[in-house]
Each structure stands twice: as structure tokens, then as C-alpha cells.
Amino acid sequence: MINPVIDIGEVVKRFESGGRTVTAIDRMSLRVEAGRITGLVGPDAAGKTTLMRLITGLLKPDAGTVRVLGFDSRRQAQDIQAAVGYMPQRFGLYEDLTVAENLDLYADLQGLSRAERKDRFAQLMDFTGLGPFRGRQAGRLSGGMKQKLGLACTLVGRPRLLLLDEPSVGVDPVSRRELWAIVHALVEEGVSVLWSTAYLDEAERCDDVLLVSEGKLLDAGPPAKFSDRLQSRTFAFAVGNTDTRTVLDGVRRFPQIIDAVIKGADVRLLLDRPADAARLGDLARALDLKEDALRPVAAGFEDAFIALLKERETTSAVPDAAPRYGGKPDSIPLPAVANGAPVIRVEGLVRQFGTFKAVDGIDFQVAQGEIFGLLGPNGAGKSTTFKMLCGLLPPTDGKALVLEIDLRRAAAKARGRIGYMAQKFSLYGNMTVSQNFRFFASIYGLAGKVRERAIEHEMEEFGLGPFADVNAADLPLGYKQRLALACAIMHQPGVLFLDEPTSGVDPLVRREFWHRINTMAVAGVTIMVTTHFMEEAEYCNRIGVIYRGRLIASGSPDRLKADHRGSERPDPTLEDVFVDLIESYDREHAL
Amino acid sequence: MRLRGLIRKETFQIVRDPSSILIGFVLPVVLLLLFGYGVSLDAKHVPVALVIENPTAETSSFAASLAGSEYFAPQAVPHRPAAERALAEGRVQAIVVLSSNFTRQLPSADGAPIQLIVNGTDANTARIISGYVDGAWQNWLEHTALDAGRALAPPVIVEQRVWFNPEVSSRNFLVPGLMAIIMTLIGTLLTALVVAREWERGTLEALMVTPVRIGEFLLGKLIPYFVLGMGGMAASTVMAVWVFGVPFRGTFLVLLLVSSLFMLAALGMGLLISTVTKNQFAAGQVAIIVAFLPAFMLSGFLFDIASMPTVVWGITHIVPARYFVSSLQTLFLAGNIWSVVATDMAALAMMAVFFLGLTRRKTRKSLE
Numbered sequence: 001m002i003n004p005v006i007d008i009g010e011v012v013k014r015f016e017s018g019g020r021t022v023t024a025i026d027r028m029s030l031r032v033e034a035g036r037i038t039g040l041v042g043p044d045a046a047g048k049t050t051l052m053r054l055i056t057g058l059l060k061p062d063a064g065t066v067r068v069l070g071f072d073s074r075r076q077a078q079d080i081q082a083a084v085g086y087m088p089q090r091f092g093l094y095e096d097l098t099v100a101e102n103l104d105l106y107a108d109l110q111g112l113s114r115a116e117r118k119d120r121f122a123q124l125m126d127f128t129g130l131g132p133f134r135g136r137q138a139g140r141l142s143g144g145m146k147q148k149l150g151l152a153c154t155l156v157g158r159p160r161l162l163l164l165d166e167p168s169v170g171v172d173p174v175s176r177r178e179l180w181a182i183v184h185a186l187v188e189e190g191v192s193v194l195w196s197t198a199y200l201d202e203a204e205r206c207d208d209v210l211l212v213s214e215g216k217l218l219d220a221g222p223p224a225k226f227s228d229r230l231q232s233r234t235f236a237f238a239v240g241n242t243d244t245r246t247v248l249d250g251v252r253r254f255p256q257i258i259d260a261v262i263k264g265a266d267v268r269l270l271l272d273r274p275a276d277a278a279r280l281g282d283l284a285r286a287l288d289l290k291e292d293a294l295r296p297v298a299a300g301f302e303d304a305f306i307a308l309l310k311e312r313e314t315t316s317a318v319p320d321a322a323p324r325y326g327g328k329p330d331s332i333p334l335p336a337v338a339n340g341a342p343v344i345r346v347e348g349l350v351r352q353f354g355t356f357k358a359v360d361g362i363d364f365q366v367a368q369g370e371i372f373g374l375l376g377p378n379g380a381g382k383s384t385t386f387k388m389l390c391g392l393l394p395p396t397d398g399k400a401l402v403l404e405i406d407l408r409r410a411a412a413k414a415r416g417r418i419g420y421m422a423q424k425f426s427l428y429g430n431m432t433v434s435q436n437f438r439f440f441a442s443i444y445g446l447a448g449k450v451r452e453r454a455i456e457h458e459m460e461e462f463g464l465g466p467f468a469d470v471n472a473a474d475l476p477l478g479y480k481q482r483l484a485l486a487c488a489i490m491h492q493p494g495v496l497f498l499d500e501p502t503s504g505v506d507p508l509v510r511r512e513f514w515h516r517i518n519t520m521a522v523a524g525v526t527i528m529v530t531t532h533f534m535e536e537a538e539y540c541n542r543i544g545v546i547y548r549g550r551l552i553a554s555g556s557p558d559r560l561k562a563d564h565r566g567s568e569r570p571d572p573t574l575e576d577v578f579v580d581l582i583e584s585y586d587r588e589h590a591l
Numbered sequence: 592m593r594l595r596g597l598i599r600k601e602t603f604q605i606v607r608d609p610s611s612i613l614i615g616f617v618l619p620v621v622l623l624l625l626f627g628y629g630v631s632l633d634a635k636h637v638p639v640a641l642v643i644e645n646p647t648a649e650t651s652s653f654a655a656s657l658a659g660s661e662y663f664a665p666q667a668v669p670h671r672p673a674a675e676r677a678l679a680e681g682r683v684q685a686i687v688v689l690s691s692n693f694t695r696q697l698p699s700a701d702g703a704p705i706q707l708i709v710n711g712t713d714a715n716t717a718r719i720i721s722g723y724v725d726g727a728w729q730n731w732l733e734h735t736a737l738d739a740g741r742a743l744a745p746p747v748i749v750e751q752r753v754w755f756n757p758e759v760s761s762r763n764f765l766v767p768g769l770m771a772i773i774m775t776l777i778g779t780l781l782t783a784l785v786v787a788r789e790w791e792r793g794t795l796e797a798l799m800v801t802p803v804r805i806g807e808f809l810l811g812k813l814i815p816y817f818v819l820g821m822g823g824m825a826a827s828t829v830m831a832v833w834v835f836g837v838p839f840r841g842t843f844l845v846l847l848l849v850s851s852l853f854m855l856a857a858l859g860m861g862l863l864i865s866t867v868t869k870n871q872f873a874a875g876q877v878a879i880i881v882a883f884l885p886a887f888m889l890s891g892f893l894f895d896i897a898s899m900p901t902v903v904w905g906i907t908h909i910v911p912a913r914y915f916v917s918s919l920q921t922l923f924l925a926g927n928i929w930s931v932v933a934t935d936m937a938a939l940a941m942m943a944v945f946f947l948g949l950t951r952r953k954t955r956k957s958l959e
Contacts, residue, residue, distance in 0.1 A: 053958055056799075056800045057800075057956075057957075058796070058799060058800065058956070058957055058958045059957065059958055060957070077956065078802065078956075080803075081799070081800045081801060081956075082801075082802040083803060084800065086797065086800035087797070088793055088796040088797055089793075090792070090793035092789070092792060092793045092794025092795060092796060092797035092798060093794070094600060094603075094604065094794060095792075096603065096604055096607040096608055097600060097603050097604065097607075101599075101600070101603055104596065105596050105597070105599070106595055106801065107596070108595060108596020108597070108599075108802040109593050109596055109597075109798070109800065109802065109803050110801060111592055111593065111802065137607075148810075149796075153797070157801070168915070302887045364861050
């Protein structure tokens with residue numbers, strides 16, 4: 001086999017958009033070795049998809065050369081396309097065709113003979129576990145199964161090189177593991193794989209990693225090479241009885257610490273230089289922590305990623321504008337519930353669509369100042385539960401109360417005490433930042449001086465001042481995220497609902513976002529969030545796992561991990577817990 | 592093999608997609624029924640106010656002849672102001688006044704005058720009504736003269752014969768034209784939507800990174816929709832001839848030939864629209880504006896092309912449906928008039944080549 005399978009030299013790719021020229025790929029050179037899984041890792045808009053399309057010959061480079069399996073992408077695109085398997089981000093399954101018909105189409109397109117087809121299909125069905133669903137239309141498969149079918153379709157022609165563009169986006173952890181298993185088996189057979197991803201834990205599973213940002217290759221090599229550089233720069237504070245968020249807040253003020261996150265009951269730190277470790281003792285004392293609370297931990301790929309991106313100060317990440325909620329803590333309108341009473345109370349909640357129970361008897365409570373995360377595979381009932389809480393959907397049975405009020409019947413005044421940030425960017429793209437603010441302020445009934453003060457405050461708080469007259473659609477992604485949150489909280493709600501607030505946002509923006517959420521929780525705001533990022537689940541006080549319309553587990557991340565500690569897995573990750581929970585539920589409820 | 596796979600895929604999609612069924616089958620049937628039975632450009636049973644100021648034997652004879660005609664539904668009104676009110680309120684479409692000296696003047700050399708007032712809001716209908724009343728009047732005069740045993744001697748006698756559509760039924764004229772509309776729906780609107788859908792859903796990106804060639808991809812779209820469109824054409828012909836009783840005087844082979852050429856032009860337009868817009872909503876809008884509406888209004892299906900203003904008349908020449916409507920009306924009502932049909936076919940062939948060629952040039956195995 002030709003090695004390297006992909007050889008890219010000094011490639012430049014520009015796009016015209018709205019009269020401006022955007023350089024998507026900026027003099028990039030890289031090689032992908034044969035017979036390995038190479039991860040293409042980078043924040044959103046780093047140029048990953050453009051690079052994939054350049055490799056397939058769907059785009060032609062403006063300068064430089066792209067050689068794939070020895071073919072030149074400018075002159076021999078047809079040869080490349082006959083030899084590679086490409087799975088775009090939204091794989092084009094024909095939704096009204098069945099599993100078998102989709103496979104047949106790709107077999108026809110790849111020129112597979114009748115005889116070959118039978119064996120290959122049997123093998124692929126076996127591989128993907130789609131055998132029982134051959135006759136089902138692709139549109140009726142779950143997200144994970146669709147992705148596996150997409151993979152099967154690209155594999156029909158036995159490609160030598162497999163290009164996967166973010167194959168695990170929107171796929172639950174169980175299906176994600178199955179995808180990895182399939183790809184590992186392919187590599188055993190000698191297939192080379194380029195896997196693009198925004199999940200940093202996936203990068204760690206690759207043999208090689210290409211780290212890209214803003215159209216440039218930042219670094220390349222095995223994942224260990226990245227984390228090795230950070231030796232003696234990663235530590236963790238075992239927080240003990242102190243509140244993790246208070247510690248996090250203190251740690252963030254320490255200039256030598258370039259990154260800090262909550263990991264269960266620990267606060268994890270990344271130092272600028274190993275020498276700074278000497279000063280951590282002072283920090284522990286300043287935060288009223290015992291000195292033995294500090295321990296060194298192994299660096300991971302994520303640390304390396306953050307370190308590299310922070311060094312470069314990418315534009316999507318925004319300088320920390322020390323967020324404060326409402327200026328001073330006492331300005332927060334605390335919910336009118338008796339002390340200790342739950343702010344959110346869900347009892348025996350049921351929602352039926354026809355004969356299908358989307359939510360099937362869910363109970364939970366959220367206390368004031370808590371961050372409660374709802375986790376679950378796509379279609380498990382997360383969003384339905386959420387909509388019932390926000391009063392957007394009437395429950396079939398049971399109660400969903402916020403501040404002891406049923407929001408569906410509540411007056412506008414009660415709704416004025418909650419904030420809601422929808423899954424999709426729900427601002428008006430063709431209105432400027434200040435117009436968006438004005439609109440949302442009027443919706444929440446703010447007027448006159450109160451409104452002007454609130455807008456001024458949010459502008460300053462979120463560092464949006466320089467963008468006041470920019471259309472929301474033209475904002476950098478990180479700022480869009482800020483604007484969406486700012487609009488959701490400008491009326492200073494006591495309860496905040498966030499529906500997958502960080503999907504499609506890169507890790508740096510995600511961190512900044514969570515920093516703000518934490519600050520609000522410390523100030524006493526109750527926050528409920530849905531997410532499919534396991535690392536985000538770690539930031540919550542408590543999480544509830546929803547599956548098939550039921551709450552199959554709930555508790556603090558550490559409690560759940562402790563419950564699933566086993567002899568073969570002494571230190572399970574939240575993803576392990578999640579997969580465990582779902583698999584054992586399926587076993588118990590097997591038909 | 593690749594082409595076969597694409598065609599089979601497309602066929603499954605057409606059969607399973609409710610919107611294809613809707614545009615391909617339900618809409619044509621609804622349109623045919625609507626235009627076949629409902630919409631008519633003929634004026635029949637027109638409500639007319641009849642004012643007889645001085646009733647005599649002659650006036651009641653004329654009134655009876657009006658009532659006996661299928662074109663009129665006369666209502667006797669006592670005097671002029673009442674009739675005018677009825678006209679203003681839209682209860683009648685016209686007023687016929689037989690003045691008090693009607694019977695006296697009838698035998699005189701100048702003849703007796705009758706007054707006709709027509710609601711001119713809809714100019715077309717007004718003209719038709721006025722013509723009908725004229726005809727009815729002449730008719731009655733002739734009959735009265737015959738009965739009286741003396742010949743009426745007008746200076747010129749107009750002997751009318753209507754060719755091609757002797758019963759002057761607008762259905763015979765509308766239904767063939769309607770087939771052009773149906774073919775435009777299937778050929779342009781449906782095709783534009785389905786290809787744009789592939790762009791929108793991202794199915795095309797995966798398809799492009801296979802050994803498939805652009806020609807194969809385009810043929811894979813053309814063939815199934817061509818078959819669907821011709822099926823719609825056949826169904827419409829059957830309905831036209833056997834359900835609506837529209838005469839068919841040409842030959843089916845020529846009809847097949849003209850339809851195929853039009854279908855190719857329509858498909859070419861549909862493919863081009865979707866290739867350029869790459870978005871279902873935009874494709875639908877564009878298809879309706881550049882194909883469906885012109886086919887409706889500028890093809891001669893409803894409105895006479897010859898009487899359009901020069902600029903609009905000029906524009907009709909780039910509307911494929913115009914040539915098809917002209918051929919259809921000729922084939923159904925007149926027969927194989929080669930001078931008409933051959934010109935139309937040449938124009939359609941040119942358009943088909945133009946649109947398909949442009950589509951082929953515009954479609955690339957590339958996302959740029």
C-alpha cells in the first residue's frame with residue numbers, strides 16, 4: 001500500500017462569502033500514514049470539513065497539492081472517489097429507502113457483482129448489527145443506527161481509505177462505542193482511517209492526531225506526544241467539604257493557572273509552567289484547603305488541546321471577562337419558595353404521543369442553586385420532559401412544577417422568573433446585537449431606564465460592547481453563544497433552563513460558558529441543563545439519566561461513578577457509567 | 592449497473608414520497624376535474640332583466656324566444672329603475688328593454704329598436720352576452736318574418752360556421768391545454784424539488800464520492816421522471832377523450848412525439864432550477880414563477896396570445912408550454928397540421944437541448 005495514504009503540501013483554500021474572502025485552509029501540509037486511525041481534531045470552523053472535501057476531490061485547492069493514495073486530487077478525482085469511502089457529516093441516507101435498498105444503491109454505484117454482494121452484505125450486517133432491520137426505512141432508524149448504516153454504505157466497496165467527518169456527532173455513547181469497535185476491526189483488515197472529531201476523548205483513542213485550528217496544522221503525532229509535554233503541569237484539588245464552585249472561582253483568579261475545571265469532587269488545574277507548582281501550596285491555604293488536598297494527576301489530550309489553543313489565542317475563544325451575576329449577589333431575585341423546598345418538582349410525569357410513551361413516569365427534584373443535568377441518548381425523552389417543565393407541552397399525567405407553579409397555566413409574571421435558552425441559536429440573525437437585546441428586553445417587559453440599564457449591563461458583562469451594531473448572524477460562534485445566554489438572563493431569572501446549550505461549540509467557548517453558569521449557580525440561580533457531552537455532566541451537581549422515557553439513575557457524578565466501580569474497572573468514567581446503565585436496562589427489559 | 596441502481600432508488604422514492612404522489616397524480620386529477628367540469632368560459636343561463644314597457648303579442652313572442660334559449664335566464668322586471676338596481680346589485684348581468692313603441696315600429700323600414708345594457712365588469716363575458724343577445728334578436732326577427740310569410744331583407748346575411756370546435760365548448764379548448772400545465776407540474780416543479788432535496792439533505796455529497804458519473808446521475812433523475820410525466824400525459828389523454836369527450840383528430844404517434852419533446856424541455860428546466868438553487872424552498876418558488884405561472888398565463892391555455900401586448904407576446908416565445916399548448920390544441924381539435932406541429936416541435940427540441948445542455952454544464956462533481 002502507498003504510504004503515506006494522504007499527502008498534503010502547502011494547500012490553500014479560500015471561500016468568498018458576503019464580499020469577503022475567508023481563508024479556510026492556510027498553507028497546510030500534513031501526511032496520513034497507512035493502516036492507522038488518524039484523528040483530525042480541532043474546534044468548530046477550524047477547517048476540518050473543508051480538508052475532508054479537499055481530500056475527496058469535491059473541492060479543488062487554490063494552491064498546493066493534495067495526493068490521496070498516489071492520485072492527484074486535481075486531475076484524478078474520479079480515481080480517488082473510486083478508491084475511498086467517505087462519510088460526510090450528515091451522511092446522505094435516503095430516508096424513504098430501507099436499509100437493504102440503501103446498501104443495494106451503494107453496491108450498484110460501486111459496481112459490486114451479485115455474487116460479491118451477498119457475502120459483503122452479510123458481513124456488513126453482522127458488523128453493524130443491523131441484520132434485524134434490513135426491511136426498515138432508514139428514516140425510522142435511531143441516530144446511532146443511521147450512523148452505522150451510513151458507515152456500512154461507505155464500506156460496501158471495500159475502500160482502502162476511510163474518511164469519516166464527525167461520525168459521532170449526535171450519537172449516544174453506546175452507539176459511539178460500537179462505531180469505534182467497527183473502525184478498529186477495519187484497521188485490523190488494513191484499512192486506513194481519517195476520523196474528524198470535536199470530541200477530545202475520541203482524539204485520545206486515535207493512533208495519530210492532527211490538531212488543526214483556523215485552517216492551520218498546530219501539531220501532529222500520537223496523542224501521548226501531546227500530553228507528555230504537559231508533564232508536571234496538571235494537578236487536582238480534592239475539595240472535601242468546601243464547595244467546588246467556590247474553589248474553582250478562587251483558582252481561576254490565579255494567573256499561573258491557564259485552565260481549571262470541575263471533575264466530580266475535584267478541581268483540576270493546568271499550570272502555565274511546571275515551576276509554578278511550588279506556589280500551589282499558597283493557593284491551597286488561601287482557599288482554606290488542606291495542603292494534602294493537592295495531588296499531581298496525569299495529563300490528558302484535552303489539557304494539551306487547551307494549552308495549545310490558549311497559546312495561540314484563537315478568536316473563537318474570548319478573553320475572560322470576569323462574569324458576575326447581576327453585579328452584586330443581593331440583586332438576584334430569589335425564588336419565592338419556602339426555605340429548603342425544591343425549586344423544580346417533577347412527579348409521575350407522563351407524556352404520551354398516540355400509543356408511544358415519550359416520557360413514562362419521571363420523578364425528580366432540584367434544589368435552589370443546584371445545577372441539574374439531564375442526560376440520555378437521542379429520543380430518550382429529555383427534550384419532552386424539558387418542554388413540559390417550561391410549559392410548552394401539556395403533560396398527559398403527573399406534575400411538572402417550577403417554583404410550585406405549573407408554567408402552562410401560570411401568568412406571564414411567573415414566566416418572567418424563568419430564563420430559557422433553546423437548543424438552536426434562536427436569536428434574530430439579521431438584527432444587530434443591540435436590537436436583539438432591545439427586543440428581548442421588551443418581551444420581558446423591561447422598559448425605560450430599567451431596560452437601558454439592563455442592556456448596558458449585559459453588553460459590558462458579556463463583552464459585547466464592540467459588537468453592538470453587528471448582525472447576530474455575523475458574530476463569531478463564541479459571541480453568539482454569549483449573546484444567546486445574555487438574552488436569556490437579562491431579566492435576571494431565578495431559574496434557568498438550558499437545552500443542549502453547547503452543541504456545536506468548541507471546548508474553549510464551552511469552558512467560558514460553564515464558567516458563567518457556575519457563577520450564576522453560586523449566586524443562587526437554579527439551573528437545569530440537557531447535554532450529551534459527558535465532560536459537561538461532570539460540571540453538574542447532580543445528573544439524571546433518561547432512557548426510554550424513564551429516569552434510570554440519578555445522583556451526583558461521583559456517586560454514580562462510585563456505584564459502578566468494579567474490579568475490572570476501578571475508576572470508571574461517566575461514559576462507562578452511562579453505557580453500563582443503558583446496557584443493564586436493556587438486559588433487564590429485553591423482550 | 593450504476594444507472595440501474597440510481598433509477599431503482601428514484602423509483603422507490605417516488606412511490607414512497609407522499610409529495611411526489613400529490614404533485615404527480617392527485618394535483619393533475621384535481622385540475623382535470625376542475626377545468627373539465629367546473630371552470631367554463633362559456634356564458635350559459637345568463638340572468639337578464641327584461642323590461643317590457645308596453646306588453647303586446649310581439650313582445651311576449653320575443654320574451655318567449657329569449658326564455659327558450661339555453662343562454663339566457665330572463666326575468667321580467669316592471670320598469671327601468673328596478674332593472675338598473677338589479678344590475679347594480681349583480682342580480683342580473685344585462686338589461687333588455689323593449690320600449691313602449693316596439694310593436695308600432697316593428698313593421699317600419701328602420702325596424703324596432705331594442706335597448707341592451709350589459710354589465711361590462713368582465714369585458715369578455717360582456718362581449719359574449721352582447722353577441723348572444725344580438726344573435727337571439729336576429730333569430731327572432733327571421734322567425735317572425737317567416738311566420739308572417741314575408742322575407743326579411745337585410746343587406747347582407749351572415750352565414751356562420753364554427754370550425755374545429757363546432758359546439759363552441761370551452762372544455763374542448765381548455766382540457767388539451769391543461770395537459771401542458773400538468774406536464775409542467777411533473778416535469779419542472781416535481782423534478783426541481785427532488786434534486787434540490789438531495790442537495791439539502793446532503794445525500795448528494797456522499798453520492799459524489801463514488802465512481803458515479805454526472806451523466807449517469809442526471810440520467811438517473813431524467814428517466815424516472817420522464818416515465819412519470821408520460822404516464823401523467825397518457826392518463827390525461829384517456830380522461831380527456833373518454834371522460835370529457837374532447838375530440839381527438841390527430842394521431843397518437845405525433846402526440847407522443849410532441850409530448851416527449853416538451854417533457855424533456857420541462858425536465859431540463861426543472862433540473863437546471865434545482866442545480867442552481869440547491870434548496871427546496873427556493874427551487875419551488877422559482878419553478879412556480881418561471882415555469883408554472885407562465886405555462887398558465889402565457890401559453891395560450893387561457894388567454895389568447897395574439898391579443899397580448901407586443902412585449903408580453905414576445906415573452907411568450909420563450910415559454911415552452913406555448914408551443915406545447917399550440918400543438919395539443921391543434922392535434923386534438925384540428926388534426927395533424929404539420930406546419931403548426933413541426934414548428935412547435937423544432938422549438939421544443941431546441942429548448943430541451945438548451946436546458947439539458949446547460950444543466951450538464953452546471954452540474955459538477957464538486958461542491959464549489
